[in-house]
Amino acid sequence: MANKIKELLQSGTVGTHVEIKGWIRTKRVSKQVVFLSINDGSCQGNLQAVIDPSQISEELLTELGTGASIAISGNLVTSQGQAQSIELQATELTLLGSAPDYPIQPKAHSLEFLREWSHLRFRTNTFGAVFRIRHAVSYAIHNFFHQRGFFYLHTPIITAADAEGAGEMFRVTNLDLLNLPKNPDGSVNYKEDFFKTSTNLTVSGQLAAEAAAMGLGSVYTFGPTFRAENSNTARHLAEFWMVEPEVAFNELQDNITLAEDFLKFLLEYVLKNCQEELTYLQQRSLHKTDTKQQMPLLERLNFVLEQPFARVSYTEAIAILMDAPPNKNGTFAYPITHWGIDLQSEHERYLVEHHFKKPVVVINYPREIKAFYMRQNDDGNTVAAMDVLFPGVGEIIGGSQREERMDYLIEAMQRINVPLEDLNWYLDTRRFGTIPHSGFGLGFERLILFVTGMENIRDVIPFPRTPGHVAC
Incomplete structure (x- = not known):
């Protein structure tokens, strides 16, 4: 089995084969002499051979270009250069795959260009x-x-079910879209569909997680969600x-305490275990003249x-x-x-970066x-909501205490026309042994955007899905 470059750079012994x-690269x-800089993806650093x-x-030398894959063996020696402490004195080399016309050459490329090669950008x-930080x-x-026993x-x-009540969902069906079965009134007859009803890709696992928390106490979901928002x-x-x-x-x-402990745990872990990657990304952001970050990445974390x-x-x-x-x-x-207006990112960032000069949790929204x-508060106008706001990005977490009272929950659903029959199972969790309970949602890519200092959310997910773009 081949050695990992990360292990060799950390603890490789001179003289070892x-x-x-x-x-x-x-x-x-x-x-x-021929110098080859090689990366195997295990770490930020390269090993020079x-x-x-x-x-x-001559023919093989021509094929040993950027992007080509190789197997190479030899002895670790003390490097004569200043960029690395060890290097590989090669005795045997095998070309595994050549890469003629490799599109990502060792020069500066825009992130927009690299998005066109999302299947190759992992090598940069x-x-x-x-993605190591992710x-x-x-x-x-x-x-x-x-x-913590979750x-x-x-x-x-x-x-x-539409957990958010916003209607921005992707429909799931196996009906023939060119020959849809219809009801007498012209609407689609979903009883002919696979699930015998209208179904969608989920926008949130929250409602199901609430049901599980009613029996398991503390649960969490970590999975894909989908929004058909044309943005x-x-x-x-x-x-x-x-x-x-959900707890x-x-x-x-x-x-709120859980959310703060959670975020600080994640940041502490990354700062301890991804120093090389964070330092590289900080240097990258410092060299950008158009960056919107007001603090260097490590300082911000x-x-x-x-x-x-x-x-x-x-x-x-609001005041x-x-x-x-x-x-x-x-x-x-x-x-x-006026009171009642929804906060935008610029407002959230002002509270964090200029007024409080620390992360902020805003509670009790209209x-x-x-x-x-x-959960509706006693004033009748606000709910027990919470948003955690970070510098640079604004909202990073949104959550609330959930409404455990059946009559209040039904009234809220009817007010925004959520069909009670579609969520009868959810109402059962209030019918049978209801309890106070709370939870929140963290957009994972929004967090990675913050942790890496990247500017576009498409650059922190392996294969971004956006309006008009689903290739690879």
Whole structure:
């Protein structure tokens, strides 16, 4: 079995005979020596191999270009260069796959260009760093919940329920779209469909997770979700991943504490285990002249980790924003004019970056701008909602204490025309042994965007799905 470059760079012993397999990043040729920089994806760093040109034919040397895959063996020696401490003195080389006309040459490429080659961009320094960090955060998520006695729940991807009540769902059907069965009134007869009813891809696993929490106590989902929102912004995807814990007997303040502990655990894990990748991404962002980040990446992560989160009501937040200089001088793109308005990213970032100068949790939003399942407060106007706001991105988590009272829940569903019969099973969780309970949702790609300092959410998911784009 070939040695991993990560292990060799960390603890490789000079004089050891090793074999590595990977892809050529760069090649330098002189009369006396050939230098190959090789990466196998295990880490950010490359291992330099040094070869006597007399050992390889002219034809083979021509094929040893950027993108070609090779197996190479030899002895680890002390490097004569300053960029690395060891290098591989090659004694044997095998070309595994040539790469003529490889499109990603060792030069600066725009992220827009690399999105056109999403199936190859994993081999670049930037995307290697992003997706190793994505893996580390995924592992840390499971680790956090496992340590705290949560059970990992796989909620359905195909569902008949719209958890958000927004209607932006992808329909699932095996009906012949060119010959749809119809009812006498001209509507589609879904009784002829596979599930005998109208079904969609899920926008959230929350409702199913609530049901599970009623018997298992503490559960979480971590899976794909789908939104048919026709938006081509740098913050939206049609397919993305969500982390959604639900906890029996937790009330709103318990929920906030869980969210803060969760986020800090993830950031601490990444800072400890992905230093090389984070340093590279920070240097990349510092070299960009058009970056919108106001703090270097590592400073931003530590800013969140070290600060206790501020907790403020929506009403207090609106008062702060109405009095804020950007609102008074008209520089907010969306002016704050009255209580009841939904907060935009610019408002959320102002609260975090300028007013409180720390992460912020906004609670008790107007019921009219929040989902039907959130618990109504005693004032009759607000619900026990919570949004966690971060620098640079605004909302990173949204959650609430759930409405456990049957009559309040039914009234909220009827108010926004959620069919009671479609969610009768959900109402059963209130009919039989209802309890206070809470949960939240974390958009996984939104978190990775924050952790990596990338600017476009399409660059933190392996194969982005957006309006008009589903290739590879």
